[in-house]
Amino acid sequence: MPNERTLVETPLTDPIALLSARLAPWLSQRAGGEVVDPVVRPSDRADAQINGALPLAKQLGCNPRDLATEIVESGELADMCSAIEVAGPGFINVTFSNDMINTLLTEVANDERLGLRQASETQTVVIDYSAPNVAKEMHVGHLRSTVIGDALVRMYTAAGHRVIRENHIGDWGRPFGMLIEHLLDLGEEVAASGLGQGDLDGFYKAANAKFNESAEFQDRSRQRVVLLQSGDAETHVLWNRLVAMSTEYFNTVYRQLGVLLVDDDLMGESRYQPLMPSTLERLEGSGLMSESDGAKVVFPPGFTNRDGDPLPLIVQARTGGFNYATSDLACVIDRVERLNADLMLYVIGAPQQQHLEMVFAVAKMAGWMPDGVSAVHVAFGNVLGDDKKMLRSRSGESVKLVDLLSEAIDRASAAVEEKNPGLSDAERAAVAQMIGIGAVKYADLSTDRVRDYVFNWDRMLAFDGNTSPYLQYAHARIRSIFRRAAEEQVSVGSIVVEEPAERALGLQLLAYPAALADAIGSNAPHRLCTYLFELAQLFTTFYEHCAVMKSEGDIRGSRLALCDLTARTLSAGLELLGIEAPEQM
RNA sequence: GCCCCUGUAGCUCAGUCAGGAUAGAGCAACGGCUUUCUAAUCCGUAGCGCGCAGGUUCGAAUCCUGCCGGGGGCGCCA
Structure with a gap:
């Protein structure tokens, strides 16, 4: 690594x-x-x-x-x-010494990259995240993967690496038999009005219910899976429709969420199907593979089952079918050999840990992850409700991500209307979007990702505390100062820290690259959040103690320069988290 | 049974990777500052000795061992 x-x-x-x-x-x-x-x-x-x-x-x-x-x-x-x-x-x-601080601050203030240096050795970093399932609703679990992965993409890119986004959507496997049959039963028009409108749960549940109730439907579904796997043209057309409708829907969620994922990043399970036979052949050739209970398996050392016996990674089921272990191995090969990955990040929930460890172990044993190439499971915990149990809607179902996001924006809009009634409808809508989405993302990113976190609207939308609105507000206040500065035609001068609050703010500004390094080193966006929160706190202290526009001459120039650098750092840092910094709020 | 993650103020969380000097923040509580560069703020008071017990060390929330509570995983779904 x-x-x-x-x-x-x-x-x-x-x-x-x-x-x-x-x-x-x-x-x-x-x-x-x-x-x-x-x-x-x-x-x-x-x-x-x-x-x-x-x-x-x-x-x-x-x-x-x-x-x-x-x-x-x-x-x-x-x-x-x-x-x-x-x-x-x-x-x-x-x-x-203040001299050194002033010199360094001046240097950073003149640097568009705020002191960040381009990596001298560019790494190719493949980041696997989001991964929703076709014809299934996106829920809060996908929120975590999507938001954390997106932040990591931005952070590694800022550090100067070549980042490849991979959205490993669930677009293959047994359920597609029943989904395609259900599509046929409904007719494409009707299906499109359901799936296309984002009613993925309804579609999936109806198909599943039919599957459980009707033997005839089960038969058709099984035959359809065979047709799909054998490459039947008509079946593939139908399958493509399903995938297209779902990805279109995912894209609306991604746009709402403001993440970087686009169609080019789609790399679903189906894409690895053609690679699986050769993966198996290569395993066979490596001499690692053995047979156990009729399945083809590899036993990576150090893994045991309930009885203390060696635990296999099953790469071909007794029935001859491949499974997700095979697919994940093919995926490693693809990323290393086609994409030239130096580092692979898997932003996937914590329950997958053992599976991924086994896949990585086997890939190493087979020589598919040579020295200098590494894979990291960027694991994350659950989103909990106030009852400390998995977040559920009132009816007890998992919460749809789209509903969550629109509620966030509604709540933010109401808050903005109350706090700043002067904004036009359009301005309010734009600001509410930034605040609502930012609050949800920041709540997810600001705690250590391996821990579960409690989802609480009031806390994440609060304008004080370690929240996105607090950071955004600090930024908006600075921009407000500059609107006034423009009116009075004064501009930034050279930085000379004098007051303790100025000095403390200045030192924090100089620590921005180190904070990013810390966050990247452990794939922990929350460390960047902590840094930005401290920065915002130090700024507001400065703001209270050191009047900017009421000061004069060099002092005003210096303070304006500090304000400007703070705003740029806040804005850049928030951007690395995928959060927008409003001009006013 | 084995393995992994987790346990820090009333609440929500940093700090554990790289051991350091009286353990931090926010919320809530209490007390202040306001004809404000957006108070959606700021200043202050009080509150935890870091699940428990050992060990290593000049020094442990941090490293090691054991135990306890919570969550998850442990062969043909993904």
Whole structure:
């Protein structure tokens, strides 16, 4: 797996990274040539603390306080700091000089990329996400995959990688026999008015009910599956209709949600069917495959079943059919050999963990994932209701994603109308869309994805706390300042931090690339959320304490520049999360 | 039975990957600031010792072991 450093280039404008880079050679020399991590961390006692003296002193067998003192007295860091002192058992507390902060901020303010550097080694990153099923409703589980995957796509792209989106839709398999037969029974006109209008659940349930009730329908369905798999032309036309109607519907959801997925990203299960025989042949040739209970299987080491016996990955059922393990293996081959993937992310629910681990293990054993190529299961937990159980509608069914999104927009619209009645209908609609969708996405992205989270309208739409509206509001306020600045014909000047609130805001602005690196390194968008929330908090503190337009001259120019950089950082960060930043709200 | 994830203030969550100095935020509670650059804000008070018990370490929410609660997975569906 490529390490964090190759995924995100070390920023040249982050004081902590600069401090670390400055200190590392000195420490290394002191340690006799070994590579030493200075262990520089943000601190609440100063701007940063250097902890590296403690472990190094232990290694060298000297007193940690003396070593820390030695570091301070070396003068190595003198030009970066306005204060530097040894504390406690050997910590070094560092206060960055305002000169350095101003220089770095000026550099970032003049940089369209806000200090982010292009990766020196571009990786090809394949991201598998969303994956709804044809003729089935999208629900909150798809929300998570779609929203998290979309954020990762944007983040990796921003870091300078080549990102390939893969929407592995469920467009193949046994249910398609009954779905096609049901389509025929209804007639295409009627089916289109159902599926095309987004009544996927109704269609699927009706087909399923018929399947359970009618032996005759079951027969037809089974025969239809055979026809589909054997490539019967008429059947394929019908199948294509089903897929087309569903993907059209998915696209309306994607547009509503504001994610990047388009038709070119569709890479459904059906696409891997032709690759499966050769996948099996290659497995056979590798000598890994064996037979068990009539099925063709591979036993990756380390997996056991209930009885403690080795657990197989079944690649061909007793009946001769392929299954999702075969398909997923073919998929790995395709991504590595056709797409040249260096890194494959699977944004799929946590229950699939063992399955994916087994697939990855087998792919490695077979040599399909050579050194330098890696696959990561980006797992996520469930969306819960207030009762801490899986989110359900009042009638006890899973919640349709479209209903959820339109409710979000309705609620946002009502809030906007109350808070800012001056907006025109069109403006309100646009803002409500940004706020409602942003709130839903941010609620999903802002907690550690492996945990379940509780879905709560009031909390996610609140204008304070760690929410999307709070961040959007901070942005809108800045834009408001600039509307006024334009009227008064004043513009940004050069940044000179003076007040504590200005300084704190400035330091946070410089930490943007590091925050992205952190988020990418663990495929954790919530880390970016945390950063942006802190940024918004520091901005509002600054906003309260440092009047911008009421100040004058260089101070006003500097504050405007800080405002501008903050707005750009908020907007860019939100964009990486797939959330829009309104000009007013 | 085995394996995986999870357990931090009343509530919702950061912090665990890379161990550091009195454990953080938001909400709710309480108390302040307002003829505002959008108060959809800001300032302050109070509240947790991190599921439990051991261990490693100069130092543990963070690493290790065991146990407990919650969720999930464990052969021919995907």
